[in-house]
Amino acid sequence: xxxxxxxxxxxxxxTADGSIHAVNGVSYxxxxxxxxxxxxxxGSGKSVHVLSMLGLIPKPPGKIVRGTxxxxxxxxxxxxxxxxxxxxxxEIGMIFQDPMTSLNPVLSVRTQITEALxxxxxxxxxxxxxxxxxxxxxxxxxxxxKRVNQYPHEFSGGMRQRVMIAIGIAxxxxxxxxxxxxxALDVTVQAQVLDLMRDLKKxxxxxxxxxxxxxxxxxxxxDNIQVMYGGRxxxxxxxxxxxxxxxxxxxxxxxxxxxxxxxxxxxxAQGRRPRLSQIPGQPPDMFKPQAGDPFAPRNPYxxxxxxxxxxxxxxxxxxxxxxxxxxxxxxxxxxEKAA
Amino acid sequence: xxxxxxxxxxxLTRDFVTKKDLFGRATAKLRAVNDVSxxxxxxxxxxxxxxxGSGKSTTGRLVxxxxxxxxGRIFFEGQEITGLRGGGLAPIRxxxxxxxxxxxxxxxxxMRVGESxxxxxxxxxxxxxxxxxxxxxxxxxxKVGLDPRFMDRFPHQFSGGQRQRIGIARAxxxxxxxxxxxxxxxxxxxxxxxxxxxxxxDLQEQMGMAYLFIAHDxxxxxxxxxRVAVMLRGRIVEMGPTDQVFANPQxxxxxxxxxxxxxxxxxxxxxxxxxxxxxxxxPEGAQLAEVAPGHWVLAA
Numbered sequence: 001x002x003x004x005x006x007x008x009x010x011x012x013x014x015t016a017d018g019s020i021h022a023v024n025g026v027s028y029x030x031x032x033x034x035x036x037x038x039x040x041x042x043g044s045g046k047s048v049h050v051l052s053m054l055g056l057i058p059k060p061p062g063k064i065v066r067g068t069x070x071x072x073x074x075x076x077x078x079x080x081x082x083x084x085x086x087x088x089x090x091e092i093g094m095i096f097q098d099p100m101t102s103l104n105p106v107l108s109v110r111t112q113i114t115e116a117l118x119x120x121x122x123x124x125x126x127x128x129x130x131x132x133x134x135x136x137x138x139x140x141x142x143x144x145x146k147r148v149n150q151y152p153h154e155f156s157g158g159m160r161q162r163v164m165i166a167i168g169i170a171x172x173x174x175x176x177x178x179x180x181x182x183x184a185l186d187v188t189v190q191a192q193v194l195d196l197m198r199d200l201k202k203x204x205x206x207x208x209x210x211x212x213x214x215x216x217x218x219x220x221x222x223d224n225i226q227v228m229y230g231g232r233x234x235x236x237x238x239x240x241x242x243x244x245x246x247x248x249x250x251x252x253x254x255x256x257x258x259x260x261x262x263x264x265x266x267x268x269a270q271g272r273r274p275r276l277s278q279i280p281g282q283p284p285d286m287f288k289p290q291a292g293d294p295f296a297p298r299n300p301y302x303x304x305x306x307x308x309x310x311x312x313x314x315x316x317x318x319x320x321x322x323x324x325x326x327x328x329x330x331x332x333x334x335x336e337k338a339a
Numbered sequence: 340x341x342x343x344x345x346x347x348x349x350x351l352t353r354d355f356v357t358k359k360d361l362f363g364r365a366t367a368k369l370r371a372v373n374d375v376s377x378x379x380x381x382x383x384x385x386x387x388x389x390x391x392g393s394g395k396s397t398t399g400r401l402v403x404x405x406x407x408x409x410x411g412r413i414f415f416e417g418q419e420i421t422g423l424r425g426g427g428l429a430p431i432r433x434x435x436x437x438x439x440x441x442x443x444x445x446x447x448x449x450m451r452v453g454e455s456x457x458x459x460x461x462x463x464x465x466x467x468x469x470x471x472x473x474x475x476x477x478x479x480x481x482k483v484g485l486d487p488r489f490m491d492r493f494p495h496q497f498s499g500g501q502r503q504r505i506g507i508a509r510a511x512x513x514x515x516x517x518x519x520x521x522x523x524x525x526x527x528x529x530x531x532x533x534x535x536x537x538x539x540x541d542l543q544e545q546m547g548m549a550y551l552f553i554a555h556d557x558x559x560x561x562x563x564x565x566r567v568a569v570m571l572r573g574r575i576v577e578m579g580p581t582d583q584v585f586a587n588p589q590x591x592x593x594x595x596x597x598x599x600x601x602x603x604x605x606x607x608x609x610x611x612x613x614x615x616x617x618x619x620x621x622p623e624g625a626q627l628a629e630v631a632p633g634h635w636v637l638a639a
Contacts (some may be wrong), residue, residue: 042499121561187600190599194601214529215603220608240605243605253530257530261607265561272544277528277533298530
């Protein structure tokens, strides 16, 4: 049995300006110990689909239209708020983007780490404090005996995110959800946090859903990648397959639009610099329900069918096992023809 | 270089008072920009990179004269603009424009975008009447890849990428000589970033203006900029031709910064080794030394 099994999840926000169709039928499963990188831009549904599983979207305006999300066999979407509270911060840990707004500024780090241990694990205060010190040490905060009594403002941005990670893993969750945990950090600090997460993953053996817009961040940490666009999964599969045998035109366009880190920038005889390969057009208007493939209006390989009928997520023909794509076109053959 | 640089800054320094005593006298200050000097040639792009708090945005604001330097001098087309204010700055403002990170907060939400773009044309008397102005704005819209029919819409009716195009149209309206672009793609979706970088390249080829491009994304800086300056704790620690700085970084901090950028390729990413760098302020009184033609490094 997979650790998490999401089936046909759809989420909508009913606002004064109309309904936002944020998540439109998302299905996937996650095995114990697996790290899944969920990649997408704003409005892709990458964060909302996870937050709605955990009961963390405001209802109203948010509304779960349909679907199930089984965690260890139990449907999270059918649970009461009390049952969800027993799972959040316990079996499912969470880390968010901005540690300054997610940490309580008037509570010491100790109080915030031990809260989950006392509440979920029924630990005594002394034992919980001891565990908090161990956790700070585990996430690489120097001098944890002293630091445990300090307040969030006494930590730098990178150290604060380490505190958030310590809280997220305090109860040794089976699943850790990390929503853009390094986006607000400087690049050198991001690199340190990524190293830490790789290390923790090995030590603790937990499954992880890492939500990001940055293909580079998940390249080095995820076992599998799931690319989302317009509230749907466009492509999902083993990390190397998604990067090297890309099947979705959106993933392909995204990867090609990134500047190459190693290749020299070749200037022509007139001194003109080369252009980046760009995806034309604008992201979809989420107020309008999509009849077809949401990427079709921007996709140079789109067929007539793409515009009117949404393709199901299916095994990519001739691809690695578990490499799925939602496309009516075959990116391999259109690319071969172009070449 | 014998040619007069378009922009030259010498020893630019900006202190912010962080603590005051009972009588309002400064008791503690933060040196956000510390003895920064550089030049930008006409039509050139200089990238200014560094992490949050490195002083790169403050440097941009000082160059734009949106903020006053504590010390140092700024020359634009050979003329000192450091102490100019009000009317004295007006002719400079025409040639020195800005593109901000968040186009939503830099556009007036109650003004039709065509008016926002056309406003500098009227203020500087470039157009004689409303119909001339509409034509000029339509031309600017086409230049930045927007449909001129969108002129009468409001900012909230556009996506982030389109709003940044509007911000750029406004900045290029007066055919400036220099645009200071402060993290212009940071807030945009990944699929839109390449579009905007290409637009910056296109406009530079068509109009020949120079850019001071402030960013933390090294990949994009490498693509767009002729030269790059790396800032750390208010100081430039390394500056040189972009290819050279990336291929042969000399300062420990530059090396750390380049090695920290994740690579969107799982095979290369697994081989990437992060070089640690202890973030310490550069020693007081250290000077930039030229290690290769045009390639300067702060002595450790």
